[in-house]
Amino acid sequence: MTHIYNFAYLDEQSKKMIRRSILKAIAIPGFQVPFGGREMPLPYGWGTGGIQLTASLLGKHDVLKVIDQGSDDTVNAVSIKDFFKKTAGIAITESTPTASIIQTRHRIPETPLKAGQIMVYQVPIPEPLQFIEPRRPETAKMHAFEEYGAMYVKLYEDISKHDRIVTAFDYPAQVNHRYIMSPSPIPKFDNPKLHQSPAIHLFGAGREKRIYAIPPYTDVHSLDFEDYPFELETWKQSCAFCGSKTTFLDEIITDDKGSRLFVCSDTEFCHINQTKDAS
Amino acid sequence: MTGMPKQNTLPLLRVKNLSKFYGKTMGCHEINFELGKGEVIGIVGESGSGKSTLLKCIAGKLDTTNGSVFFNSSFGFIDLCTTQEAMLRKIIRSQTGFVTQNSSEGLRMGISAGGNIGERLMANGMRNYGQIRKIAQQWLETVEIDTDRMDDLPSTFSGGMQQRLQIAANLVTDPKIILMDEPTSGLDVSVQARLIDVLRKLVSRLNLSMILVTHDLAVARLLSHRLYVMKEGRIIESGLSDQILDDPREPYTQLLVSSILKP
Amino acid sequence: MKGTPLNSILTIINIYKDFIFHHQQGTRLQVLNNFSMEFFPGQATILTGPSGSGKSTLLRMMYAVYRTEKGKILVKHKKKFVDIATAQPSVIYEIRQETIGYVSQFLRVLPRVSALDTVIEPLIARKMDPQKAVEKGKEMLSRLRIPQNLWHLSASTFSGGEQQRINLARGFVAPYPIMLLDEPTASLDPENRKTVIALIKEAVQAGSCVIGVFHNASDQKKIADRTIDMSQNSCQPMEA
Numbered sequence: 001m002t003h004i005y006n007f008a009y010l011d012e013q014s015k016k017m018i019r020r021s022i023l024k025a026i027a028i029p030g031f032q033v034p035f036g037g038r039e040m041p042l043p044y045g046w047g048t049g050g051i052q053l054t055a056s057l058l059g060k061h062d063v064l065k066v067i068d069q070g071s072d073d074t075v076n077a078v079s080i081k082d083f084f085k086k087t088a089g090i091a092i093t094e095s096t097p098t099a100s101i102i103q104t105r106h107r108i109p110e111t112p113l114k115a116g117q118i119m120v121y122q123v124p125i126p127e128p129l130q131f132i133e134p135r136r137p138e139t140a141k142m143h144a145f146e147e148y149g150a151m152y153v154k155l156y157e158d159i160s161k162h163d164r165i166v167t168a169f170d171y172p173a174q175v176n177h178r179y180i181m182s183p184s185p186i187p188k189f190d191n192p193k194l195h196q197s198p199a200i201h202l203f204g205a206g207r208e209k210r211i212y213a214i215p216p217y218t219d220v221h222s223l224d225f226e227d228y229p230f231e232l233e234t235w236k237q238s239c240a241f242c243g244s245k246t247t248f249l250d251e252i253i254t255d256d257k258g259s260r261l262f263v264c265s266d267t268e269f270c271h272i273n274q275t276k277d278a279s
Numbered sequence: 280m281t282g283m284p285k286q287n288t289l290p291l292l293r294v295k296n297l298s299k300f301y302g303k304t305m306g307c308h309e310i311n312f313e314l315g316k317g318e319v320i321g322i323v324g325e326s327g328s329g330k331s332t333l334l335k336c337i338a339g340k341l342d343t344t345n346g347s348v349f350f351n352s353s354f355g356f357i358d359l360c361t362t363q364e365a366m367l368r369k370i371i372r373s374q375t376g377f378v379t380q381n382s383s384e385g386l387r388m389g390i391s392a393g394g395n396i397g398e399r400l401m402a403n404g405m406r407n408y409g410q411i412r413k414i415a416q417q418w419l420e421t422v423e424i425d426t427d428r429m430d431d432l433p434s435t436f437s438g439g440m441q442q443r444l445q446i447a448a449n450l451v452t453d454p455k456i457i458l459m460d461e462p463t464s465g466l467d468v469s470v471q472a473r474l475i476d477v478l479r480k481l482v483s484r485l486n487l488s489m490i491l492v493t494h495d496l497a498v499a500r501l502l503s504h505r506l507y508v509m510k511e512g513r514i515i516e517s518g519l520s521d522q523i524l525d526d527p528r529e530p531y532t533q534l535l536v537s538s539i540l541k542p
Numbered sequence: 543m544k545g546t547p548l549n550s551i552l553t554i555i556n557i558y559k560d561f562i563f564h565h566q567q568g569t570r571l572q573v574l575n576n577f578s579m580e581f582f583p584g585q586a587t588i589l590t591g592p593s594g595s596g597k598s599t600l601l602r603m604m605y606a607v608y609r610t611e612k613g614k615i616l617v618k619h620k621k622k623f624v625d626i627a628t629a630q631p632s633v634i635y636e637i638r639q640e641t642i643g644y645v646s647q648f649l650r651v652l653p654r655v656s657a658l659d660t661v662i663e664p665l666i667a668r669k670m671d672p673q674k675a676v677e678k679g680k681e682m683l684s685r686l687r688i689p690q691n692l693w694h695l696s697a698s699t700f701s702g703g704e705q706q707r708i709n710l711a712r713g714f715v716a717p718y719p720i721m722l723l724d725e726p727t728a729s730l731d732p733e734n735r736k737t738v739i740a741l742i743k744e745a746v747q748a749g750s751c752v753i754g755v756f757h758n759a760s761d762q763k764k765i766a767d768r769t770i771d772m773s774q775n776s777c778q779p780m781e782a
Contacts, residue, residue: 132387145365147372149402153387153394156401159408160391160430225408315632476654501652505631519606519631526608530564537565 008055008088014038018056018211022202025213030175031143032126037209041083047105048206050122051080054103057118057202058084063091065099070107070248070265077105094268106169108190110247110269113199115216121184123205126212128172128182148180151223159228168233173222175214180223189233189248194220237262242273289351291316291456291488292337297346299329299336306332307512310346314456317486321503321520323496323535329512330492331380331460337490338377338458339367350375351455373403376449376457380464382441385448386433392419392444393429399452418447422477439470443477450481456488463498475501496539500524508532550618551751552581552604552720557613557627559599573599577613579770583719586742586752586765591772597755600772601722604753605644606634617641617720639667643718647725649709651698657708658683658693664716682711685737703729714741721745723754727761739764 006012014036021035040048054064064084068077072094080103081092093099096111103120113119129139132150142148151172158165171188174180183191184203194201194214201214214220224230238245240261247269249262264270292314299306307329314320322330335341337348339359348359352370359367371377379385386395396415397405405411412429419426422443424436433441442462449457462478463471475498481487482502493499499506499520506523508516508531516529527533559574573596581587589597602608603626604615610627617624619641624633638644643664652660662679666672683693686707692700697708706729713721723742727735735758742765746752756762762769 132390141364141368145368147368147402149398149400150387152401152406153390153398156397156408156411157391157394160393160412224406226406227409318632472653476652479652504635518609519634521607522609525602526561528562528609533564 005087007060008058008084009040010038010052010055015056018052021211022053022056022213025202025211026200026215028179029214029218030179030181030212032181032210032212035209035211037206040206042079044207045124047076047080047103047122049204049208049211050103050105050120050206051083051204052206053120053202053204053211054084054101055087057101057120058088058090060088060090062100063093063098065093065096065102066104067102067107067109067266067268068105070109070250071267073267096268104186106185106187107248107265108186108193110264110266111272112193113197115198117199119199119201121186121201121203123182123184123203123210124207125170126182126203126205126208126210128180143179146178148174151180152225155223155225155228159225165224165228165230171222171230173220175220176218177221179212181212187233187248188222188230191220191222191230192232196220235262239264239270239273242270244270244273289356290314290349291318291351292490293347293349294337295347295349297333297336297348298344299332299341300344305329305512306341307336307509310514312507312514312517314488314490316455316488318505319482319487319489319491319503321491321493321499321506322509323493323499323506324509325494325535327511328509330509332512333509334458334460334490334492338375339371340377372399373452374455376446376452376454378442378445378449378457378459378462380461382433382438382445385445386441388432388434390432391430392424392433392436395433395444395448396451399448403452414451415447418451419444421481422447423473437470439466439474442466442474446477446481450485450487453485456490459489459491461493462491463493463495471498478502496524496535508535549582550580551583552618552753553614553616553623554579554600554604555614555616557603557610557615559596559603559608559610574603581720581751581753583751584746584749585767586746586754588762588766588769589753589755589772590762590769595772597772598724601644601724601753601755604720605638605642605722607644639664641718642720642722643713643716644722645709645713645724645726647706647728649697649705651696651705653696653698655696656694657688657697657700660697660708661711661715664712668716678715679711682715683708685741686711687734687737703731703734706730707734710738710741714745717745717748718750720751721753723752723756725755725757727756727758735761 017036021033025033038052040051042048066077066080068074084090085092096109101118101120105122127139129142129150132154133139155165158167169187170182170185171191172180173183173191183194196217198216200216203212222230235249239247239249240263242264244264247264247266250265252261252263254261290313294310294312297310298308310333324330336343343360349356350359352374393412393415396418397411400411400414415429416426419429424440424443433444436444463474479502482489491502503520506520507514508523510531516523516532523532524536527536555578557574557577560570560572563569589600591597599608603610606626615626617626617637619637658679661682662675665675665678688704688707697705710726727738739761742752
């Protein structure tokens with residue numbers, strides 16, 4: 001029964017606080033804004049950051065889509081949708097163009113986003129420099145003074161060990177030619193979708209209590225070297241269901257003999273693509 | 280000890296009345312000296328004399344209690360003690376070098392040798408992998424590290440190699456001044472000899488300006504043009520290296536000099 | 543400059559030098575007191591006297607190895623007189639590179655530097671073309687009878703006499719207006735001693751002012767244009 005909770009679970013003061021942080025984040029694209037993360041009815045590591053963002057933004061007339069690894073019907077996506085159905089009673093959809101807010105874990109939908117839409121990303125580790133420089137006061141200074149040499153060192157090490165940049169997801173990108181951010185564990189295939197996007201992209205880390213943002217039509221460049229430019233993943237196969245050659249494919253093992261299927265990770269897009277072919 | 284520095288109108292570094300106190304405990308006090316371009320000065324004294332403290336204050340790694348460190352940077356003759364942190368970090372990153380006693384503080388031990396040398400280049404905006412690698416290779420040759428070891432971790436290097444790698448990683452941006460804190464401590468004598476020789480060649484080839492802190496007077500003699508002797512936080516005597524070592528005036532200096540073991 | 547003859551190249555005025563050994567009961571050793579002297583280009587002066595009379599001390603003060611607390615040591619450097627006692631370090635470096643050469647009794651050997659590189663180092667410091675410098679170095683080494691197969695080795699493995707000859711080669715390879723020589727022939731055999739004396743004479747003939755300490759009386763006679771007996775310490779220069 002929804003009357004036990006405030007609309008969308010959080011109290012209005014908390015929502016205001018989070019919205020203020022969101023505004024700060026939008027004002028400084030790519031900069032990690034600390035926020036007073038609230039206790040949510042699920043543990044850290046399950047999307048509490050993203051949920052707090054969505055909860056603060058939802059209005060009665062919003063339409064919410066939630067995906068996890070590109071799929072609308074995994075356990076996490078379904079649970080989060082149920083949570084907001086229960087606490088906000090807002091409309092839920094699987095259709096990307098119809099949604100006003102899309103919360104995601106680990107993928108950006110294949111259907112291009114429009115102006116007015118908001119993407120909310122669930123982020124485990126907001127700090128791209130974390131593994132090179134574990135001291136937080138030091139990384140804060142590195143961001144403040146734009147000292148990103150160490151970030152490029154990480155890519156250099158990849159190339160020296162593997163002859164190419166092997167980072168495949170959570171690929172670091174520079175936002176608005178200033179801050180370097182971690183775009184959450186989306187595959188690098190999705191990074192170009194952030195560049196000059198008409199939508200707002202908000203990133204929430206619940207355990208680390210950070211919010212950062214990419215406002216609409218912002219330059220986002222994935223880091224690379226002149227002689228080792230940023231490259232997208234490619235597949236020899238096309239989607240076994242809809243035949244797409246341009247989407248991100250998941251590899252599914254279908255039996256013990258090792259047979260495998262390649263299918264679109266974005267289930268909604270795949271479904272539409274199938275019916276398009278049929279018509 | 281070779282190389283003849285020339286007089287410029289402004290020194291490269293002017294330390295004026297520098298003091299560092301830890302509460303009531305004195306680290307160093309009323310330090311005054313100047314360094315010209317192409318000069319190597321040695322700061323000698325025993326442990327606890329305050330020489331490392333002094334060096335770290337000059338390097339911007341410790342806040343000073345009092346005094347100034349004027350540096351003839353590309354942005355002008357500025358006091359590093361009052362410079363804003365953003366500017367200070369920029370200057371330190373590209374125009375000064377600091378080689379620590381303990382290599383694991385001065386290097387990223389989890390990053391390959393080439394990566395360590397390349398970091399400053401990448402921090403200064405170099406974005407061509409091939410070029411970074413080439414420069415790193417040249418520097419490894421200069422400091423006499425086998426270029427085959429370029430992708431190895433510094434933790435697999437000997438102490439002497441780690442020190443030479445630190446030197447390369449600091450010199451790669453062509454800094455105006457390099458500060459060395461006990462670079463030969465803990466190294467075997469033969470390893471020391473090689474390091475000193477590499478330094479000697481670099482000083483003369485690159486017309487390097489250097490401040491070398493050491494408790495080893497023999498090392499100081501080989502590399503320095505001038506020496507400052509520190510005791511209990513103060514400079515008690517200074518002069519040309521051979522003056523200090525052959526004609527020591529102060530009692531403490533005489534004690535230090537007479538303690539050098541001669542073969 | 544008052545008291546400086548017009549053509550002197552090095553003038554010493556009233557210098558005083560003592561040593562205080564703080565850790566040997568504060569023993570004080572006075573070596574030079576109120577010493578004055580002029581030296582001239584194209585002239586060889588030998589300092590004589592028993593040990594302790596200040597001969598080596600004087601040489602070292604002229605090279606600024608020992609400090610001068612009282613008095614002046616005026617050196618004609620780049621056509622002007624500079625007081626070494628009070629000069630800036632950078633000026634002293636210049637003087638040592640261009641104006642005053644010093645051959646001490648001991649060669650400071652660097653373990654990884656070849657004998658040839660040690661010898662030509664003053665030429666390289668003067669920015670001579672490296673190939674030319676190497677040629678001059680080889681000439682000098684040959685003249686002092688250092689076998690060719692030793693040239694690329696570090697002098698740390700050489701005998702005392704060989705090290706001394708490297709020292710001398712290095713001292714004479716570049717011309718200096720003033721040369722200070724402290725027992726240059728000490729550990730040499732007669733042949734090499736003859737060579738060194740010839741080198742000194744050539745330098746004097748080319749216009750250098752040579753000031754030296756020699757123990758060997760016959761060497762003194764062969765070189766000296768004048769002799770100064772330091773034992774008297776009030777220093778009446780005596781014509782040879």
